[in-house]
Amino acid sequence: MGDHKNVNQESFKGMLREKGLKVTNQRIYVLEALQASRKQHLTAEEIYNKVKADHPEIGLATVYRTIQVLRELHLIDRINFDDGSERYEISDQKRSKGHHHHHHHLICVKCGKVFEFKDDMMEGLEASIAQKTGFQVIDHEVKLYGYCKECGGNTD
Amino acid sequence: MGDHKNVNQESFKGMLREKGLKVTNQRIYVLEALQASRKQHLTAEEIYNKVKADHPEIGLATVYRTIQVLRELHLIDRINFDDGSERYEISDQKRSKGHHHHHHHLICVKCGKVFEFKDDMMEGLEASIAQKTGFQVIDHEVKLYGYCKECGGNTD
DNA sequence: ATCGCTGCAAATGCTTTGCAAGTAC
DNA sequence: GTACTTGCAAAGCATTTGCAGCGAT
Numbered sequence: 321m322g323d324h325k326n327v328n329q330e331s332f333k334g335m336l337r338e339k340g341l342k343v344t345n346q347r348i349y350v351l352e353a354l355q356a357s358r359k360q361h362l363t364a365e366e367i368y369n370k371v372k373a374d375h376p377e378i379g380l381a382t383v384y385r386t387i388q389v390l391r392e393l394h395l396i397d398r399i400n401f402d403d404g405s406e407r408y409e410i411s412d413q414k415r416s417k418g419h420h421h422h423h424h425h426l427i428c429v430k431c432g433k434v435f436e437f438k439d440d441m442m443e444g445l446e447a448s449i450a451q452k453t454g455f456q457v458i459d460h461e462v463k464l465y466g467y468c469k470e471c472g473g474n475t476d
Numbered sequence: 477m478g479d480h481k482n483v484n485q486e487s488f489k490g491m492l493r494e495k496g497l498k499v500t501n502q503r504i505y506v507l508e509a510l511q512a513s514r515k516q517h518l519t520a521e522e523i524y525n526k527v528k529a530d531h532p533e534i535g536l537a538t539v540y541r542t543i544q545v546l547r548e549l550h551l552i553d554r555i556n557f558d559d560g561s562e563r564y565e566i567s568d569q570k571r572s573k574g575h576h577h578h579h580h581h582l583i584c585v586k587c588g589k590v591f592e593f594k595d596d597m598m599e600g601l602e603a604s605i606a607q608k609t610g611f612q613v614i615d616h617e618v619k620l621y622g623y624c625k626e627c628g629g630n631t632d
Numbered sequence: 633a634t635c636g637c638t639g640c641a642a643a644t645g646c647t648t649t650g651c652a653a654g655t656a657c
Numbered sequence: 658g659t660a661c662t663t664g665c666a667a668a669g670c671a672t673t674t675g676c677a678g679c680g681a682t
Contacts, residue, residue, distance in 0.1 A: 342636060342681050364672080379639040384672060400556060405671065426611045435611060441601050446620065449593055454625035455582045461619045464602065469610035498656050498661055520647080535664040540647060561646065 335393050346371075346378055350386040354396060354410050359436060361399060361407040399461075401427060401434065424462040430471035437464075491549050502527075502534055506542040510552060510566050515592060517555060517563040555617075557583060557590065578616065584624035591624060 332351060333343045341347075353370040354362065362370070368383045387408060390396045397411045412421055426435040446457040488507055489499045497503075509526040510518065518526070524539045543564055546552045553567045568578055582591040602613040 337682095340636090344637065344681075346638070377639080381640080381673075382638055385637085398558075402554075426605065426609070426613070428611075429614070435609065437605055437609065437611075439601065439604070441597070441604070445595065445597050448595070448597070449582065449620065453582070453591065453593065454628070455584075455591060455593075455620075455622055456628070457582070457620045457622040458585070459621040461621075463617045464605065464611075464613045465615040465617075466611055466613040472610070472612070496661090500656075500662065502663070533664080537648075537665075538663055541662085 332393075332395070335395075336389075339393075341389065345375070346382050347386050347389065349375055349378065350383055351390060351395065354390070354408060358410050361401070361409050361434060363405040363407050365405070367408070397422065399425065401425075401463075422460065422462075424464060426464050426466065426468070428468035428471055429465050430467055433468055435468060488549075488551070491551075492545075495549070497545065501531070502538050503542050503545065505531055505534065506539055507546065507551065510546070510564060514566050517557070517565050517590060519561040519563055521561070523564070553578065555581065557581075557619075578618075580618040580620060582620050582622065582624070584627055585621050586623055586627035589624055593620070 329348065329351075332348075336343050336347065349371045350367060353367050357370070364383050364387060365380070367387070368378065368380045371378050371383065387396070390408075391398060395411055396408045399407050399409065401407060412423060424437045424439060426437055427433075428435075442460050442462065446460070449455055449457055485504065485507075488504075492499050492503065505527045506523060509523050513526070520539050520543060521536065523543070524534065524536045527534050527539065543552065546564075547554060551567055552564045555563050555565065557563060580593045580595060582593055583589075584591075598616050598618065602616070605611055605613055
């Protein structure tokens with residue numbers, strides 16, 4: 321299977337070494353599990369189970385610690401859908417340094433499904449905020465709640 | 477002190493009764509504590525401590541249970557600033573039924589202060605999403621991260 | 633050989649729940 | 658009088674941490 325858009329494993333190793341961290345199988349496995357499930361918003365436990373399928377010796381604590389590392393390297397994003405666990409997904413690759421370009425999440429309040437929506441509109445909002453308040457926005461998180469096409473506005 | 481914009485206590489009592497819930501002092505106290513701290517994003521524990529100052533007999537569990545009631549009545553919103561606890565604030569009164577009109581939160585990544593920003597721009601985004609994806613948005617949550625005016629773009 | 637990393641189990645911290653006594657209606 | 662509520666303590670659950678052994682460099 322192609323890893324067309326995924327962060328090159330070699331560059332991941334380089335990032336680890338640059339930070340003085342060691343390249344371990346566990347760290348590779350966790351990144352791979354996340355890359356294999358792009359756009360799936362996995363919990364730590366779900367990542368743990370995916371890795372464990374092939375490498376039963378891994379521990380949940382290691383998954384949590386690896387998640388921290390991947391977040392520091394900006395390789396994954398954390399999202400919270402208020403279902404009791406934090407969830408993680410491979411980060412969108414950004415354009416200009418330091419300015420992330422996330423997608424939005426559309427959360428259906430009826431069926432619970434999560435959809436993604438890519439949009440540039442936030443840039444206008446961020447510019448307007450900078451002008452009005454002097455607050456310099458570098459990142460954002462947008463969650464939209466409503467009814468997906470299938471659940472279409474039914475309120476029952 | 478004026479409770480100009482606060483939900484009338486009488487209407488709160490009415491809302492409780494309509495749901496078959498009882499009007500208790502504890503519920504009144506919790507709502508009052510939140511109203512007295514508008515725009516302050518209190519944790520359950522902070523609410524508990526505020527109420528306890530005047531009414532030492534209240535229990536933390538009751539605060540948590542009352543928060544659930546207030547959320548069901550849409551009198552408060554929950555926000556999570558990733559500092560380990562959920563936070564709550566008096567809800568913006570909405571315009572059209574069922575369509576909330578929240579403010580956004582600007583979170584300074586340096587000093588941690590949280591600012592509010594009111595904006596109508598989301599409506600355009602929501603319309604655009606409905607058109608493109610068929611997803612009908614009824615609510616949204618926007619968090620913007622960056623540097624506040626005081627911390628002004630310093631990266632150290 | 634060093635120092636970081638791992639797995640396990642224990643600990644933590646927020647939130648929820650069971651229960652008997654108390655309170656609103 | 659009958660539920661619903663409360664306060665307390667205990668439980669629950671996701672996440673973090675201490676530690677001894679293991680592994681990468």
